[in-house]
Amino acid sequence: MPHSTPPDPREPRAAGAARTLPQALAAALLATLLCGACALFESPPPPPPPAPAPAPAPAPQPPVAAPDPVDLARPADQIARRLLAYHEQLRLLSPADLAAEITRLNAALTPVEAASPPDVLLDLSLALAQQHNPGDLARAAGLLDPLTQAATPELLPWQGIARLLAGRIAEQRRLDDQVERQAAQLRDTQRTIQQLTEKLEALKAIERSMIKRSTGPGSGVDPAPAGPTH
Numbered sequence: 001m002p003h004s005t006p007p008d009p010r011e012p013r014a015a016g017a018a019r020t021l022p023q024a025l026a027a028a029l030l031a032t033l034l035c036g037a038c039a040l041f042e043s044p045p046p047p048p049p050p051a052p053a054p055a056p057a058p059a060p061q062p063p064v065a066a067p068d069p070v071d072l073a074r075p076a077d078q079i080a081r082r083l084l085a086y087h088e089q090l091r092l093l094s095p096a097d098l099a100a101e102i103t104r105l106n107a108a109l110t111p112v113e114a115a116s117p118p119d120v121l122l123d124l125s126l127a128l129a130q131q132h133n134p135g136d137l138a139r140a141a142g143l144l145d146p147l148t149q150a151a152t153p154e155l156l157p158w159q160g161i162a163r164l165l166a167g168r169i170a171e172q173r174r175l176d177d178q179v180e181r182q183a184a185q186l187r188d189t190q191r192t193i194q195q196l197t198e199k200l201e202a203l204k205a206i207e208r209s210m211i212k213r214s215t216g217p218g219s220g221v222d223p224a225p226a227g228p229t230h
Helices: 011-041 074-089 095-108 118-129 138-146 153-215
Strands: none
Touching: 074 118, 074 153, 095 118, 118 138, 118 153, 138 153
C-alpha cells in the first residue's frame, strides 16, 4: 500500500489568506469610492462674507467765510493810539486854530473839572501843553490829576497814558523854569554890566575934568609942548 503524504496544516491558512487579500482590497476600494461619492453629495462650504462697502466720502463743506478783523488791542492801547493821532492834529494847527480848539475843549468841561469826561481832560491838557502862555502848563498838569490818581475801574485804562503825559508836562515845566532862571540871570548880568559901564564912564569924565583943571591957565603947569610942524 503506497505511503501517502500528510497534508500541511498551513495550506488552509494560506488559501484563506489568499482569498482574504482580494476581499480586503475590494473593501478598501469600495470604501474609497463611497467616500468620494459622499464628498460629491456634501454641500459646498458657505462662501466668505462679502467685504463691507466703503464708507461714503463726506460731502464737501462750504467754505467758511473769514470773520471780520477784530481789534484785539486793550482799551489802554486804543486810548494811547487815539491820543497820538490827536497830537498829530494839534501839531498841524496854526496858533489861532489851536486857541479855538482850546476854547472848544473848555466848553466841553463840566462845572466840576475832575468829573469831566476823561478824553476831554486828556485832549485839553495836551492842547494847553502846545502853548507857552504863562500858567498853561500848570493848568494842564492839574487837569491830569483826576486821571493819574484815579482808582475807579472805568478810569484805570486812562491812567497809564495820563501819567505819561503828566511826566512830559512836568519835564517841560522844569525846562521852562530853567530857561526862565537863565534868562533872569542874563538880565541881571546885563544890568550889572551896564551899571559898571556907567560908573566907569563917570570916573573917566571926572578924570578928564581934573586933567583940564590942572593944565588950564593960572594952574602953574606949563602945557605940553606942541610937536614939530612941517
